[in-house]
Amino acid sequence: MPVSSVRPVNISRYTRLGYAHVGPWADRAEVDALRAGIDPAAPVTANPHLTLPAIGDLVCSPEVTATARAVIGDALLIENTFLIIKAPGADMVVPPHQDGTNDHLTLDPARAVTLWLALTPASADAGCLRVAPGSHAGGYRRTRRADTPGRPLTIAGPPPGVWTAAPVEAGHGLAMDPRLVHFSPANRTATPRVGLNIRFVTPAGAGCATAPTPPTSHPSRPPPGDRTAREGNPPCPP
Numbered sequence: 001m002p003v004s005s006v007r008p009v010n011i012s013r014y015t016r017l018g019y020a021h022v023g024p025w026a027d028r029a030e031v032d033a034l035r036a037g038i039d040p041a042a043p044v045t046a047n048p049h050l051t052l053p054a055i056g057d058l059v060c061s062p063e064v065t066a067t068a069r070a071v072i073g074d075a076l077l078i079e080n081t082f083l084i085i086k087a088p089g090a091d092m093v094v095p096p097h098q099d100g101t102n103d104h105l106t107l108d109p110a111r112a113v114t115l116w117l118a119l120t121p122a123s124a125d126a127g128c129l130r131v132a133p134g135s136h137a138g139g140y141r142r143t144r145r146a147d148t149p150g151r152p153l154t155i156a157g158p159p160p161g162v163w164t165a166a167p168v169e170a171g172h173g174l175a176m177d178p179r180l181v182h183f184s185p186a187n188r189t190a191t192p193r194v195g196l197n198i199r200f201v202t203p204a205g206a207g208c209a210t211a212p213t214p215p216t217s218h219p220s221r222p223p224p225g226d227r228t229a230r231e232g233n234p235p236c237p238p
Contacts, residue, residue, distance in 0.1 A: 006063050009070045009175055018136035018180035023172030025063045025117055031171045034058060035119050038083060040192060043092060045083040048196070055081070059198055064115060068200040071113040071175060079107070079199040083119075086127045086187035086194075093186050095146045095154035096132075099199060100178025102153055106140060107178045111202040114180075117173040119194040126193040127184050129174065130163040136179035155181060 007022060014020040026034065037052050039045070049056040058064060059081060068076055086092050099114045100107035122128040142156040160181055166174055176182070178199070187193045 006066060009067055011070065014071065014175055014177065017131075017133040018177040019131055019133070019166065019182075020175050021166070021168065021172065022067050022115070022175050023117075024169075025061070025067070025173060026058065026171040028171065031119055035194060038085070038119075038194065040085060040087075042083075043085050043087070043090075047081050048083050049078060049081045049198075055083075055196065058117075058196075064117070064198070065200075067175060068113050068115060068198075072111055072200065072202055075202050076200050077203060079112070079201045081196065081198045084184075084195050084197065085192050086184070087192055088187055088190050091186050092127075093148070094184045095148065095152060096159045096181055096183040097143075097152070097154050098140060098179050098181055099176065099197070101140045101143065107199070107201060108204070109136065109177055109179050111204055112178045113200050114176040114178055115173055115198045115200065116168075116176065117196040117198070118168040118170050119196060120192060121170050122168040122193055122195060123189070124165045124167055125187075126189045126191075127187040128165055128167045128193075129182050129184050131166050131176075132159060132161045132181040133164055135160040135181040136177040138179075140179055141181070159183075 006025065009022055010020045034054050037054050038048075045051075049059040059078060065076060084094070100109060100112055116129065120126070138160060143153050144156040145151040146154040163183075166182075168174060
């Protein structure tokens, strides 16, 4: 899909609310092809851009990187990616959290952005993201482990503001400030809900408990089909 067909990021909305709808990044045929290589039995797949060639190509595609560059600038590194599959009727709820902080790192919000891409329609019934508009302005919050299977990280204390559903068509997505508080409920439709989360940073965007891999030692983007995890995640080509 040509970059010219991708809707520009509404930077004013992103800055004010902490998120903005973006895309399309892929058409129906491209989305169908992307899903073909995904294991539907795996609820969560970490860093699929390193193991699934089609996902790796999508993450570094001009359509996707143009969106990230519009928010944080031209020098991009892939901090993390993951796939989440919400099976029909499964009680899979992702609790309120912020993408930019965990037990190991805190991302500089001026140098990081989350892109969430829907590989299937993400309607309200399918468990689309619920966001707390403007919650990014409150900064990073204290966290705790949720009392649910897997004990995922969640914010400590009451959730901020009012939740707003952010439905997304397949091939479209959201750009989110890493401090935006959001969650997703269970999928109540008859088909899986598949989403790809991508965290982009600039070379100076990650503050880690241990020193991050220097950008100069990151490999150039592997050729299609070669997604072996080496020293850190690859930068995207200019």
